[in-house]
Amino acid sequence: MTDALEAEPSPDWIEKIKSGGAVPHLEPDNCPNGWASPEGDIFMVRGPDYLSSRVKIPGGDYLLKPLGFDWLKSSSKISEVLNDPNSRVRRAIDADPVNKHFVWAFNLQVPCKDNHSAILYFVSTEPTPEDSLMDRFLKGDDAFRNSRLKLIANIVQGPWIVRAAVGEQAICLIGRAISCKYIIGENFIEVDIDIGSSMVANAIVHLAFGYITTLTVDLAFLIESQAESELPERLLGAVRISDLQPDSASLYELPSEEQAGDMQSSLPSRLWKSIGEGFSQLLHPGSQDTAGMPVEGNGNGNHQGKDSKTEESSDEDDFEDAEN
Incomplete structure (x- = not known):
């Protein structure tokens, strides 16, 4: 559906x-x-x-259309962007004359000096089928969402040190590994993913951020299937990000009520502690599970259908489990 979705005419907005x-x-x-x-x-x-069988298959068609990507920075953590009437995507949603589209946003909050956020947007142009996994995800509680929202990260190109930390392809149940906040409106859902809430994720992202100008990564989101009736799994959507320049991030003006908030005073100590944990992970890979959970194959499409026993168990892990 990737090609089919791209081929279909899209509304101007x-x-x-x-x-x-x-x-x-x-x-x-x-x-x-x-x-x-x-x-x-x-x-x-x-x-x-x-x-x-533990057999995996290529992801195939996406359920959602690619909508956009924002690379933002601010003096404080960027959150609830789609609740901000002045954000560019929210303005476009409000101006949609048909108002039948539903937007999904995944806000990867990167805790660093300038508080960067990489926000991936997708859109559904058709009503969500009743009682589908997507419908249950939208109508369920946060506990259900945390147990199902999955990220697949594929390092397409990058330095060996990042590949060593992440692996060729990593899988994570985000809500069990990282603190997530779900903001749901009439025609959108936003997931604010606080990378700084996990020591391991924080360390790896800080490491990768140092090489971001030479890094190409594919990020896919899906809702994990845990019952036979929910299989096969379907990808919500995916984005490839390549060779990002930190200086190219747009300055995001926080809503006035948030501007008074100070930056987290504990950030410097958490940063150095996380970096130390990350390098310890690299130097002693056998001492604990890695945060990157590999599956068979790589970004070049060289996949096999059958998981090994190690991969079978690692598919169910998350960042928090890796820390314990």
């Missing part, structure tokens, strides 16, 4: 969002300091018989 951010929307094979929509088949997901 969708095209404006895709092309309106500070980071340009480019082709997957050539997107320096840009973002793109990779093919779903480079990600391996649970197949129709996974619970008995």
Whole structure:
């Protein structure tokens, strides 16, 4: 569906969002300091018989259309962007004359000096099927969402030290590993993912941030299937981010009630502690589970269908488990 979704004509406001951010929307094979929509088949997901066979299959079609990408920075943590009537995507949503589209936003909050946020936007142009896994995710409570929201991170290109820390492809149940806040409106859902809430995730992201200008990564989101009736898994959407320049991030003006908030006073100590934990992880890889959970295959599409015993168990882990 990746090609099919791209081929379908999109409303003007969708095209404006895709092309309106500070980071340009480019082709997957050539997107320096840009973002793109990779093919779903480079990600391996649970197949129709996974619970008995542990066989994974290529991800295939996306459930959502790619909508946009924002690379933002601010003096404080950036959150609830879609609740901000002045944010560019919220303005576009409010101006949608049809008002039948539903936007999904994943806000990766990177705790650093300038509080960067990488926000991935997707959109559904059709009503969500009643009692589908997506419908249950939207209507469920935070405990259900935390137990199901999954991230697959695929390092396409980058220095060996980042590959060693993350692995070629990592899988994580985000809500069990990292603190997530779910903001749901009439026509949107935003997930604010606080990377700084996990020591391991924080250390790895700080490490990767130092090489961000030479790093290409694919990020896919999906809702984990845990029952036979929910299989096979379907990808919500994915984005490729390549060679980002920190200086290209747009300055985000926080809503006035948040501007008075001070930056977290504990950030410097948490930063150094996290970096120490991250390098300890690299120097002593056998001492604990890694935060990156590999599956068979890599970003070049060289996948096998059968998980090994190690991969089978690691697929169920999360960052917090790795810390304990």
